[in-house]
Amino acid sequence: MHIDGDAFFASVEIAKNPSLRGKPVVVGKERGIASAFSYEAKALGITRGLPIYQIHKRFPQVVILPGDYISYTTYSEKMFDIVRRYTDNLEEYSIDECFADLTGWDKPLKMSYEKILLRIQNEIKEELDISVSIGLASTKVLAKVASKWRKPGGITLIPDNLVYEFLIKTPIEKIWGIGRRTSVYLNKKGIITAYDLAIKDEAWVTHILSKPYIEIWKELNCILVSKVDPRKKDTYASIQKTRTFYPPTSNPEMLMSQISKNLEGACSKARHYSLRASRVAIFLKTQEFRYYSCEISLLAPSNIPEIILPIVRKEFPKVFRSDRVYRTTGVTLRDLVSGEMRQESLFGEDKKDKKFEIIHKEVDALVEKFGVGVVHLASTNKAFRKQTRGATDTDDLDRNLLFL
Ligand SMILES: [Mg+2]
Numbered sequence: 030m031h032i033d034g035d036a037f038f039a040s041v042e043i044a045k046n047p048s049l050r051g052k053p054v055v056v057g058k059e060r061g062i063a064s065a066f067s068y069e070a071k072a073l074g075i076t077r078g079l080p081i082y083q084i085h086k087r088f089p090q091v092v093i094l095p096g097d098y099i100s101y102t103t104y105s106e107k108m109f110d111i112v113r114r115y116t117d118n119l120e121e122y123s124i125d126e127c128f129a130d131l132t133g134w135d136k137p138l139k140m141s142y143e144k145i146l147l148r149i150q151n152e153i154k155e156e157l158d159i160s161v162s163i164g165l166a167s168t169k170v171l172a173k174v175a176s177k178w179r180k181p182g183g184i185t186l187i188p189d190n191l192v193y194e195f196l197i198k199t200p201i202e203k204i205w206g207i208g209r210r211t212s213v214y215l216n217k218k219g220i221i222t223a224y225d226l227a228i229k230d231e232a233w234v235t236h237i238l239s240k241p242y243i244e245i246w247k248e249l250n251c252i253l254v255s256k257v258d259p260r261k262k263d264t265y266a267s268i269q270k271t272r273t274f275y276p277p278t279s280n281p282e283m284l285m286s287q288i289s290k291n292l293e294g295a296c297s298k299a300r301h302y303s304l305r306a307s308r309v310a311i312f313l314k315t316q317e318f319r320y321y322s323c324e325i326s327l328l329a330p331s332n333i334p335e336i337i338l339p340i341v342r343k344e345f346p347k348v349f350r351s352d353r354v355y356r357t358t359g360v361t362l363r364d365l366v367s368g369e370m371r372q373e374s375l376f377g378e379d380k381k382d383k384k385f386e387i388i389h390k391e392v393d394a395l396v397e398k399f400g401v402g403v404v405h406l407a408s409t410n411k412a413f414r415k416q417t418r419g420a421t422d423t424d425d426l427d428r429n430l431l432f433l
Pocket residue numbers: 033034035036037125
């Protein structure tokens with residue numbers, strides 16, 4: 030079973046304050062961009078990452094709220110506890126998603142699987158006043174397809190004999206674990222839907238793809254590879270580094286150097302936990318405490334600053350203006366994936382990744398031994414010579430860090 034909260038952050042805000050029900054609600058005021066929104070806001074055309082000031086101007090009727098991550102975490106825990114009434118074997122996958130293994134529970138509970146899903150969905154609705162979508166199938170990859178099938182408030186079961194009927198209507202890039210770069214590669218090989226991949230034989234798959242994708246292929250064919258893992262996670266949903274400096278500056282090189290330093294620190298933390306980011310967000314905060322930010326999708330998950338920095342540098346002009354004076358910069362690594370799920374030896378660029386990985390192993394060891402700053406990127410140099418005042422403004426912190 031895979032359970033996914035529907036517009037979770039916005040739903041929690043509405044559960045906390047029911048007078049918001051039916052209204053377009055956007056969360057993300059403190060970050061300056063829409064990080065979550067209700068279905069009513071989505072219907073207006075609001076997308077993830079849209080700047081708050083633009084939403085304000087274009088859709089004055091939208092209710093804009095700062096993220097309240099303490100509440101989201103509380104609701105999340107309560108939601109998972111409801112699921113645990115039916116099975117202990119639950120894996121907290123993210124703040125609003127979990128996998129749970131229901132195998133065999135239909136008999137002792139004297140209910141069909143469908144009935145169990147309905148009961149769970151109803152209890153979450155009644156006790157927490159939030160809506161979830163639930164999918165059930167033989168494997169995690171298929172359960173994810175099922176929970177996404179009908180949203181919000183959906184319940185979808187994919188029995189083994191109907192799997193292909195679902196996969197034929199599912200584009201390959203919608204499959205959990207298949208990134209943008211891999212789907213482009215697979216498209217070139219004639220794989221457009223998940224069905225196209227599922228029906229390939231093992232020889233073709235092992236020739237064309239690396240281990241994580243062979244596992245996805247197996248799971249598409251109802252062979253369980255990834256078991257539900259009920260162990261508590263000690264990883265992070267996102268990693269952020271931010272710093273306020275003094276005096277404030279309009280110098281783009283100095284700001285890029287600060288961002289480089291933020292990124293270097295965040296990447297180092299990610300490597301420590303064997304995590305790689307699929308998305309990177311940067312922000313600049315002005316003297317007037319206004320935020321300007323943007324979010325970038327990486328072609329492949331990474332924790333190597335030398336790979337990410339050139340991409341960030343290209344986006345920087347979108348948030349920077351020479352007539353503003355800035356006091357803080359920040360970098361957030363988002364959509365973290367653990368080390369095992371990487372796209373190994375599939376593409377040429379991996380050689381470059383590997384090379385940097387070896388270098389960073391050595392650098393990380395030096396930093397461990399002699400302290401932060403003993404070795405750093407040349408692009409971070411200016412930031413190191415700059416006087417700083419305090420480390421971090423607490424209001425800049427991404428509270429998502431609290432979770433997982
Ligand atoms: Mg969700």
